[in-house]
Amino acid sequence: MINPGMLLSDRYEIIDRVGAGGMADVYKARDRRLNRYVAIKILKQEYSNDAKFVSKFRGEAQSVAGLSHLNIVNVYDVGEDDDLYYIVMELVEGITLKKFIEKKGRLDVNEAIGIGVQIAQGMQAAHDNHIIHRDIKPQNIIISKEGKVKVTDFGIAKAATSNTITSNAMGSVHYISPEQARGGYSDEKSDIYSLGVTMFEMLAGRVPFEGDSTVTVALAHIQEEAEILDQLEPDIPHSLSKIVMKCMQKKPDMRYMTAAALIADLKRALKEPDGDYVMITDVVDDSPTIVMDKDDVEQVKKSALHAEQDMPVESLNVGELADDEDAIDPKLERILKICSVVVAVIIVLVVFLIIGRVAGWWGPSGKSKKPQTTADSSASPSESSAALEKIKVPDLIGHTLEEAESMLDEAGLKYQLKPVESEEDANKVTDQEPKAGEEVEEGTRVIIYYSQESSGIVIPDVTNKSVEDARSELESQGLSVKGTTEQYSDTVPKGKVCGTDPVVGSSVKPGTSVTLVISKGPESDMVKVPNLVNKKYEIALEKLADAGLEAPKNPNYVYSDTVAEGRVVSQSVQSGTRVELGTVIDFTVSLGPKNAATQKPVATPTKEPTYQYVGTMKITANPFDYEGETATIKFVLEQDGKTKTVWSGTLSYSDFPFTREINGWSENNGKITVYKDGQQVGGTYNVEFKKDSM
Numbered sequence: 001m002i003n004p005g006m007l008l009s010d011r012y013e014i015i016d017r018v019g020a021g022g023m024a025d026v027y028k029a030r031d032r033r034l035n036r037y038v039a040i041k042i043l044k045q046e047y048s049n050d051a052k053f054v055s056k057f058r059g060e061a062q063s064v065a066g067l068s069h070l071n072i073v074n075v076y077d078v079g080e081d082d083d084l085y086y087i088v089m090e091l092v093e094g095i096t097l098k099k100f101i102e103k104k105g106r107l108d109v110n111e112a113i114g115i116g117v118q119i120a121q122g123m124q125a126a127h128d129n130h131i132i133h134r135d136i137k138p139q140n141i142i143i144s145k146e147g148k149v150k151v152t153d154f155g156i157a158k159a160a161t162s163n164t165i166t167s168n169a170m171g172s173v174h175y176i177s178p179e180q181a182r183g184g185y186s187d188e189k190s191d192i193y194s195l196g197v198t199m200f201e202m203l204a205g206r207v208p209f210e211g212d213s214t215v216t217v218a219l220a221h222i223q224e225e226a227e228i229l230d231q232l233e234p235d236i237p238h239s240l241s242k243i244v245m246k247c248m249q250k251k252p253d254m255r256y257m258t259a260a261a262l263i264a265d266l267k268r269a270l271k272e273p274d275g276d277y278v279m280i281t282d283v284v285d286d287s288p289t290i291v292m293d294k295d296d297v298e299q300v301k302k303s304a305l306h307a308e309q310d311m312p313v314e315s316l317n318v319g320e321l322a323d324d325e326d327a328i329d330p331k332l333e334r335i336l337k338i339c340s341v342v343v344a345v346i347i348v349l350v351v352f353l354i355i356g357r358v359a360g361w362w363g364p365s366g367k368s369k370k371p372q373t374t375a376d377s378s379a380s381p382s383e384s385s386a387a388l389e390k391i392k393v394p395d396l397i398g399h400t401l402e403e404a405e406s407m408l409d410e411a412g413l414k415y416q417l418k419p420v421e422s423e424e425d426a427n428k429v430t431d432q433e434p435k436a437g438e439e440v441e442e443g444t445r446v447i448i449y450y451s452q453e454s455s456g457i458v459i460p461d462v463t464n465k466s467v468e469d470a471r472s473e474l475e476s477q478g479l480s481v482k483g484t485t486e487q488y489s490d491t492v493p494k495g496k497v498c499g500t501d502p503v504v505g506s507s508v509k510p511g512t513s514v515t516l517v518i519s520k521g522p523e524s525d526m527v528k529v530p531n532l533v534n535k536k537y538e539i540a541l542e543k544l545a546d547a548g549l550e551a552p553k554n555p556n557y558v559y560s561d562t563v564a565e566g567r568v569v570s571q572s573v574q575s576g577t578r579v580e581l582g583t584v585i586d587f588t589v590s591l592g593p594k595n596a597a598t599q600k601p602v603a604t605p606t607k608e609p610t611y612q613y614v615g616t617m618k619i620t621a622n623p624f625d626y627e628g629e630t631a632t633i634k635f636v637l638e639q640d641g642k643t644k645t646v647w648s649g650t651l652s653y654s655d656f657p658f659t660r661e662i663n664g665w666s667e668n669n670g671k672i673t674v675y676k677d678g679q680q681v682g683g684t685y686n687v688e689f690k691k692d693s694m
Contacts, residue, residue: 002027002042008081012040012088015469017680023047028091031076035476038076039092043085054085067129071122073142073152092152093461094145097198098138098641104445106205109236110270115141116199117266118149123195124259126151127188134186136194137175138201139641145461147418173214173221174207178250181218189252192262196247196255203229203236203244222250223340237273239265246280254280393446395436401427401450402503414445417505419452426451426507442539456507459514462497463504464678467516470497474514482513486520493632493678494521526578532568532587533575540568540587548634548648550584553612553663557591565592581632582649613664615689617646617672623681624653631677637662637687639670646672664689 002025006014012029015037019026024041031038047053058078065075077088097115101107107115119141126133133140133151140153173181177193180186200208208226211217226248230241243265249255256262265278391411396404401417408415422430431449434440452458457477462470471481485501492498499517502508530543537555544551563569572586573579617635624631634648646662664670664687671684 002084008040008084008086009079012038012086014040020684023053029088030472031088037091037473037476039073039089041087041089048083048085058085064126064131067125067131069122069125070148071118071150072125073150089152090150092142092144092150094142096139097141097143097149097202100143101138101201101205102642106233107202109203109240109273112199112202113240113266113270115143115149115202116195117263119151119195119198120259120263120266122149122151123188123191124263127191127259132186132188133191133194134180135172135175136191136198137172138198139172141198145417146458147416173217174209176218176221177252178222179252181221187252188258189255192247192255192259193249193252195262196244199244199247200226200229203240204232208248237269239269239273239275239278242276242278242280243269246278249280390439391442391444393432393434393436393438393440393444396429396432396446396448397436399429401429401448401506404429404432404448404450405503405505408446408448412442413440414443416445416447418447418449419458419505419507420449422451424451426456427502442535443542450505450507452507457510457512459500459502459504459506459508461504462500462516464492465497466495467497467518470516478510479508480511480513481516484516484518486518488522489519492519494519496678522581527581529571529573529575529577529579529585531575532571532585534563535568537566537568537589544585545645548581548645549579550582550647552584552586555586556588558588559592559594560590561593563590565590580649582647613666613689613691614661615664615670615687616659616661617685617687619656619658619672619674619685621682622653622656623674623676624656627653629653633658634675634678635660635662636673636675637664637670638673638684639664639689640666640668662687667691 002014002017004014004016008014008029011033012031015028015030017025018028018039024043027040027042029038029040030036043053064072065078068074073092074090075087076090079086079088095103119136123133123136135153136151140151142150142152144150175194175197177186177190180190197208204227209217209220209224211220226245228241229236229244230238243262247255247262256265268275268277391413393413394407394411396407399407405415420430422428424430428451429448430451433447433449434444457479459479460473460477462473465473467484474481487498489498496519497516498519501515501517502512508514527547527549529549530547532540532543535543541551558569560569567590569588569590571588573583579585617637619635623633630650630652632648633651635646637644637646642665647660651658667689670687670689672687673684674681
């Protein structure tokens with residue numbers, strides 16, 4: 001068991017677990033010799049006695065240890081301690097690109113290009129050293145707090161001279177290249193395909209191919225064509241759309257030959273967004289057609305099903321779908337073409353039936369759960385309300401960093417800090433995006449460009465850390481802690497750091513004294529209910545989660561002439577009221593105006609649940625040490641690459657074992673992690689989910 005405080009090789013002190021993969025767990029640790037924080041990937045115990053896995057694990061370190069690039073997570077060391085095999089890597093504080101996309105939705109075009117260029121630069125450095133990543137996906141891209149993009153987790157990377165991926169090589173099915181899905185040869189162009197899928201998700205807010213199973217998605221990568229981005233989203237430049245299309249060509253030879261060529265086109269897209277310079281050249285394929293008999297078809301199905309059963313939730317065991325790659329491709333393509341025709345016919349019939357139902361060809365139907373709403377082509381009350389809900393970006397230029405952060409917090413906007421060289425005094429805002437006065441949605445991220453002192457040090461974010469850890473991190477940056485103050489906090493547990501003075505992101509001189517702000521916990525055992533009225537459904541959920549409160553399983557939906565469709569009409573508990581942590585706050589969501597005579601049909605809010613996925617979490621281990629001990633306990637669900645708090649509140653020793661019904665995102669299994677006063681305790685608990693009609 002690996003616990004906080006444990007020492008590896010008399011050098012690396014384990015602090016906390018920060019992630020888990022199929023083969024290894026990742027921990028935050030402190031390198032006592034160099035007095036710096038690092039990330040340590042430790043091979044899971046069940047694989048330590050497997051010579052094949054140990055060899056693969058060591059091979060990972062050897063393959064990337066020679067890489068040194070700004071856009072790649074650096075590997076510092078590799079070692080073994082009492083049958084624990086580990087790799088020491090650079091610790092990057094930040095957020096994965098996957099979570100960034102989930103929080104922001106579609107990314108700005110320039111932002112997506114910037115991230116894409118940095119990923120490609122990291123790939124180019126690896127390819128120049130004959131290393132293929134083979135698992136490029138948003139989950140393996142970290143955006144640091146300074147905005148630097150880094151490629152991580154070379155978990156299945158190996159020398160480019162290797163000519164196939166074995167059944168142990170795993171990659172997320174939504175980003176896998178067609179040749180990887182077939183179990184065939186993969187090279188640098190496989191990484192380029194996966195980057196194309198990643199860029200598609202950044203620009204569209206979703207992956208190009210979805211399906212009921214991993215095998216379905218893998219087959220879509222082999223057979224189906226992704227939607228054209230500039231047709232899907234008109235604001236996406238034609239050149240950028242073609243760049244992504246070229247990256248995602250089914251035939252590797254039709255993609256970019258190198259990451260450098262891709263980078264050149266991405267940079268050109270910034271200057272010539274409407275240019276027609278991206279060339280997609282077809283290649284001649286004179287391979288013979290091979291007829292696939294019934295036995296061969298069954299073999300493909302069995303291989304694919306076996307791959308699906310053996311893989312983690314977020315990964316695909318790509319395996320070999322047959323023994324001979326050359327014999328697979330034509331057979332599989334033949335089957336998929338037949339399936340595509342059948343699916344196309346079904347889709348046409350379904351569309352025909354839907355159109356007929358909407359047009360009333362089959363007569364009126366009163367069986368729908370909720371009536372369809374409509375919107376007039378002229379300005380409706382719904383549209384007017386939506387327009388009024390836009391937030392004007394405040395003018396931040398000239399204000400101090402602390403003032404700017406406060407102004408954006410009050411406006412309900414998020415922010416990202418970017419230091420720049422300037423003749424202005426340190427920590428003064430020099431520019432911002434979007435500009436002052438622009439109207440944006442609540443929750444939009446505003447980029448703050450602020451002046452950084454020459455040779456200055458940026459105050460790191462030490463929120464939720466202990467005083468000792470925060471002091472250690474600040475001192476490692478060349479700063480000192482002159483003292484502490486206390487203030488109430490509804491979001492940070494008592495005794496943990498909830499802020500600093502100067503504020504996070506401030507540029508200061510080496511040796512500057514920093515005051516730590518320590519949380520006194522909530523002002524009472526209760527938390528304030530946020531205002532949800534007129535907020536978008538997604539924003540309402542986020543506000544409740546931030547406050548440690550629960551959203552209803554099934555929100556009510558009503559017609560409204562004054563509140564825009566998809567926004568909250570009313571809430572069960574008035575904002576500002578203090579309630580216990582974990583309280584469910586019911587609310588009602590608008591379906592828009594009801595005027596069937598003059599309006600056109602539109603869909604009900606996309607977040608309207610028609611069914612739910614229900615599971616039961618059973619926490620058997622008691623996180624408390626003795627009777628009478630109490631603490632704030634939080635249960636966090638991880639499923640399908642997403643995380644959310646499913647319950648939070650004050651519990652005691654006598655409350656365990658703890659059982660509760662929870663909702664997930666799908667029928668896939670999930671994992672529950674337990675947090676006690678903000679710190680993870682114990683291992684994880686598996687939860688099975690079932691689809692439950694409402």
